[in-house]
Amino acid sequence: xxxxxxxxxxxxxxxxxxxxxxxxxxxxxxxxxxxxxxxxxxxxxxxxxxxxxxxxxxxxxxxxxxxxxxxxxxxxxxxxxxxxxxxxxxxxxxxxxxxx
Numbered sequence: 056x057x058x059x060x061x062x063x064x065x066x067x068x069x070x071x072x073x074x075x076x077x078x079x080x081x082x083x084x085x086x087x088x089x090x091x092x093x094x095x096x097x098x099x100x101x102x103x104x105x106x107x108x109x110x111x112x113x114x115x116x117x118x119x120x121x122x123x124x125x126x127x128x129x130x131x132x133x134x135x136x137x138x139x140x141x142x143x144x145x146x147x148x149x150x151x152x153x154x155x
Contacts, residue, residue: 056083056135057143064145071145080136091128095121 060079063069069078098117105114 056080056087056131057139059083060139060143071143073140076136076140076143080132084132087128087131091124095124 056079059082060075063075063079064071069075098121101110101113101117102121104110105117
């Protein structure tokens, strides 16, 4: 998401501020949610049928992974944009470092 904010500022000349963060945050939920759902849907059967013999190890692991997916999705959608707005800085104010 941060790289998308930087892309908007650098390539599309959107000035740094609340407008940039809101636009960037509105454009990113679909990819974030699709990635989370693709990973999470594979774990749902392990969580639902965790009491079946042989799944004693997989069930707790699946619960932890699903919890991490849920938590990281919420952080990406809500906390990262707020932190970027608070602590981020405009890339246009700082010259780029030439690599060579």
